[in-house]
Amino acid sequence: MTLTPEKNTTEETPVPEGHVRLTIDGHVVDAPKGELLIRTCERIGIVIPRFCDHPLLDPAGACRQCLVEVEMGGRPMPKPQASCTMTVADGMVVKTQNTSERADKAQQGVMELLLINHPLDCPICDKGGECPLQNQAMAHGRADSRFVERKRTFPKPLPISSQVLLDRERCVLCQRCTRFSEEIAGDPFIDLLERGANQQIGIAEDQPFQSYFSGNTIQICPVGALTSAAYRFRSRPFDLRSTPGTCEHCSSGCDMRTDSRRGTVLRRLAGNDPEVNEEWLCDKGRFAFRYLGSARRITRPLVRRADGELEEASWTEALQIAADGLSAARDGAGIGVLPGGRLTVEDAYSYAKFARVAARTNDIDFRSRPHSGEELEFLAAHVVGTAPEGVPGEAAVTFEKIENAPAVLTVATDPEEESGIVFLRLRKAWRKKGLRHFQVAPFTTTGAEKTGATVLHAVPGAEAAVVADPGADATAALEQPGAVILVGDRAAESPGLYSAVSALAARTGASIGWLPRRAGDRGALEAGAVPTLLPGGRPVTDAAARAELERLWGSGPLPAEPGRDGDAILAAAAAGELAALVVGGVDPHDMADPQAAITALREVGFLVSLEIHTSAVTELADVVLPVAPDAQRSGSYVNWEGRNRPFGVALDATGVLPDCRVLDTLGVEMDTDLFTQTPAAAAGELARLGTRRAGTLAPSVAAGEPRRPGYGQAVLATSRQLVDDASLAIDEPALAGTARRPYVKLNAATAERLGLTEGEDAAVRTDRGTITLPVALADTPDGVVWLPTCSPGSHVRPTLGAGHGDLVGVVPATGNGSAS
Template sequence: MTLTPERNATEDTPVPEGHVRLTIDGQVVDAPKGELLIRTCERLGIVIPRFCDHPLLDPAGACRQCLVEVEMGGRPMPKPQASCTMTVADGMVVKTQHTSERADKAQQGVMELLLINHPLDCPICDKGGECPLQNQAMAHGRSDSRFVETKRTFPKPLPISSQVLLDRERCVLCQRCTRFSEEIAGDPFIDLLERGANQQIGIAEDQPFQSYFSGNTIQICPVGALTSAAYRFRSRPFDLRSTPGVCEHCSSGCASRTDSRRGTVLRRLAGNDPEVNEEWLCDKGRFAFRYTGSQGRITRPLVRRADGTLEEVSWTEALQVAADGLLAARAGGGIGVLPGGRLTVEDAYAYAKFARVVAGTNDIDFRARPHSGEELEFLAAHVAGGTVEDSVTFERVENAPAVLTAGTDPEEESGIVFLRLRKAYRKRGLRHFQVGPFTSYGAEKTGATVLHAVPGAEAAVVADPGADVVAALEQPGAVILVGDRAAESPGLYSAVSALAARTGAAIGWLPRRAGDRGAVEAGALPTLLPGGRLVTDAAARAELEQVWGAPVPAAPGRDGDAILAAAASGELAALVVGGVDPQDMADPTAAITALREVGFLVSLEIHTSAVTELADVVLPVAPDAQRSGAYVSWEGRRREFGVALDATGVLPDCRVLDTLGVEMDADLFTQTPAAAAGELERLGSRRAGGVAPDHTAGRARRPGYGQAVLATSRQMIDDGSLQIDEPALAGTARRPYVKVNAATAERLALVEGADATVRTDRGAITLPVALTDLPDGVVWLPTCSPGSHVRPTLGVGHGDLVTVGPAGNGSAS
């Protein structure tokens, strides 16, 4: 498709193949066959007013505001036509409102009809100042109204969810919201009700608008009919300071816009980036930003005194105390570094360099979650050192003939990947295969064929997925997406590698956290150095030593679990921890014990946590709104963002580590994100050259009497630490359940809707029962949802055995 119509086309020049020739407002133009007339006009710079039209939604012709005059074969059509539904045709002659009085009058008439019942409350409407209806009424409407009757009114606002409010008086029935919900998100909870003059937008009484993408309907609403409960009446658009940004909540790297006023973030909107998130944003990315101003925010350094209390001190004193403690630890046992997965690539690089240059160790691991050695081999072979040019991308997923997902549920863990899968399924029938214990909501909406797997035995399913799956993945352009939950299934990374080699399908790694891919590239791992270099590669170490001016340890370091175990036993004398929630670790109890027992603990954090409660020194670092930098998305795409709020008093991790290094007689040269990024770029990236993992597939455990195998995974909206102080967002979280199949429920005497208790010797979780298509003998719980914090409460994880029974029943004890 051409980017612009050919303005210089004449009747004598040949029409390009796949194009048609037409005349618009006296200009002879060539346009691609099948293109909507309104798009051709846009490419010519001709503005046609519209409300229902949206480039990412199917044509509807609902508002009729885009009427134009059309002639075909020298004969004018009997009435003006909607340019948003009519495709271009050879010989067509089009006159817009700029050259046709008839089209102009038609548009003015439609505008008058739309304003008959629309309230004149612009001064108090949230949309006022950025409202297409305001703008187009001024540009294309009449200067006065002939309507003298009483306007229709409704009770308002109508809460269609905890975070989306509906003002039916303002609605112009453009159907953007209903079309988005049905076409894009696959959540058709909002629809047109009634008929004729009584037609209105609404929801079913027993089915609230519960969608992970509901906030997009607010942004694309062309009037103030849909508003945000969190933002309503809080500011005028012209009082806001807008800053382009990148979402920090998953690895998609969505473009966003942060709107702030007087130093407080008031709202976040989706940015327009066709290569990544198009114009969409999940609700977590849109609404979960209040953590920047939470009551637990740390804005001053803290040092633990002799009496055990944490006291606010100056940066100078805090850094000196931290340096003294770490110098003593380096000489008397060593230092472990746990950066966490929410860091920018610049901050992750600073941690990686701090570990090698200052601490003199490869004991560094960003994976603040269950992980494995098999995963390290997979990352070295398939991920580290890659770029967006040689990686799987959103576009490649959308155009793939077949996609297999394993160790991930995209709707819950990477919402924009889910939207691309759904788009491909709806537009061209993508064949999606999902390896998992049951058919999730997202799998239903992408038409996925679920390859049911018992927890812990997913590798066997991937190793032999069936001839139909293999044939689909052998098609050119096929993709396998594997998530970081694969680390909890022994042999799954190896099976994915083998299946890709067998079929020729491309592998994409889809981690859950925003900073994970960047941390891999920055070398925040015990076996990998920056740029995808192997720790065991002498030439790679020599490259770094020349740039860093310091020796690089040759022996691979400990992984996160081993670092914590060494800290608990006294083998390591100190830990430097940044952005790690111990509750996310494979064994939270062991993690807390290690943090408590280690000789010296330095925490770099945004707000109070289980780590800061035990730390000897707490150094406040800046959240995304108060720092600049970049994430590397799961595609390998660098996603830069700038400072949105005043950053007085807090510093990015890279500068804190640089200053701490100076206090320890080493210079990291990472004082600014730009400096860190520049050095990492100079180092360059290269594939590590690691060998694809080849581990034995795990076997499912056999449950005994009253037992089941536990399946667990996170939901998008849950009790994550960056979702605090967001009651409107929390109101749309999916309700946690104990999920089993009918046969297992009967065997364990469970009743759908009644409470069941899942128990280990550590604790118990009680939730209502829901029946689904899980394998027999398997029970599912959400990992980190209200009332269901699996690892801290039960002390077990995916694939382990648990006892299950009716709540209050002794058989579950």
């Protein structure tokens, strides 16, 4: 777009192709065809007041605050026009409030109408101090009011969900909230009710605003009509200390802002990052931060005394005891390192270096979940070293690539439940650009419905066969240039699935993106916190790579043999083949066999835990070292794209240290120098290392065979829900109130065979335990039953000792004698 003074129009340059030329407030402007007039004004620095307009929502023309004077063909239009709905046209002459008394008067009149019933409660309104209505009333409204009658009032607040409260008298009916819910999230629970003067925002009776993205409506509301139950009346915006940050709850790496006051985080807001989360944030990222002040927080080191009790100790004493125990173990049977998947890339790198240099082992694995060797081969071939920019030979899959893809196949992941912003991009691409979405899953999820997905139904354990032959329609769609395959970390639970994805991508030319659930997984992979790869994707078996690291680190010879994975590390610890474990942020209940994991933690000779909260690990640890959560440390995540997502310190960090600093000090006590005293030091060293992709071959593992259920049995499918019993979502009842209710899901034929009735309880059981939940019918394959993995009343692995693809018994709960 070009901008020239009107006096130069006699010497016009040609209008660029695909553009039109118009005049705005005396300036000649070239603008793309179809662009909204209000956007063109923004581009040249003219701010037009508005309430309903939002750049990511479809135009509505609801508030009429953006009126401007328009001439076409030398003739003025009969009345001012809404610039948020009118597109630019060739020869159009526009006069905004800056040059037109008529437009200015119209805007003042609209503002007067909006303020007729709007309460003057700015001093107590949560929006006061950051309110567009306040700002625009001052800039574009009248100095006095002609309205002296009683203002309309409503009972307040109206809880439209457990976390969103509505003050109806403040609402200006801009419809931002209803449009966001219907267009962006696909959750049209909130809508305009009544007509005329009685029109108001509301919900259907007994149907709360159940959306994983409801908090966005609070942020985009231009007045104080929608407020947060957790933040309401707790602070004024100008009393808050704001810190840019990155969300820690999934691998999207959403840009956000943390607002704190007097050392306490009071709220989080979505940042504006067009390349990642645009201006949106899922409710888990927005509201799940109460863990920072939980009563379960560990803020002092703990050591286990001779009487077997954990007691507080100084950092000096705790680190010395930990170092002595680990040094003895290193010189004996050895040490295993389990960093977990919640780490920043700097901390993950520190664990990787600690394992090789201080512990002298490759027995390290961040994957505190079901995993496989096939997964590591897949990640080495397709993921490690790829990034949005500068990737030779293989373009990284990004949010933008998803949005522009003609087709996307999602495998072993439900984006709405596991990566909300990826789901929003899929929905946007489907709505705006006709994306064809195919999803390999045991049943049609709500997310699949909202993205127009074609579901390729798969029996748990047999997904590889479906991916190997997804059908002519899906294959043809994936053969189009720009097609994408997104595979989640749950693929590790289905033998041969990663291999089938690799083969399908090779056959169709589709790009592969890995979509892990945890925020730190991609960074831990890049940092070498796995048993087969050193930092930067270097194979541990590569002598030249080891020599390169030995020179940089100034260490002795690095171990040359691949280490054990997470399950093997725990098994070795239980068998006495490892003398010690260093565990960071791992929940053993997330492992493939929680009972075996806890047994290993109990049996190992020496256990050091680096943790934020008390947990099943800290209960068994010999030394517990408190580490800082994100709000009290700086660092960065590497999101699923491979994009670096930095953040800074939001709260005072007195008493806790980042993992990298703890490991560095622990290394010094063990007579080794890691030089990871700060996140910046660790990040700088990792950057100097760079990536050395080895070009490893894609995995080739035979497809697994599904289990065949016997009498009274079914094949178990299980996956997590976004709002569940995650350890970082504690102490947030308003968020928990929006969780989707857990069900036993199966199809009608299977329910009939098992004697189950929809709505009544069913007991899913193994020899270890029983889970009892109501039955909901779904389009699962015959003989398949689904349970949420970690929701209230449904903790699958700890309770059943079973996982995705295993056989379970299913009976009516009433009278079965074993339901609990």
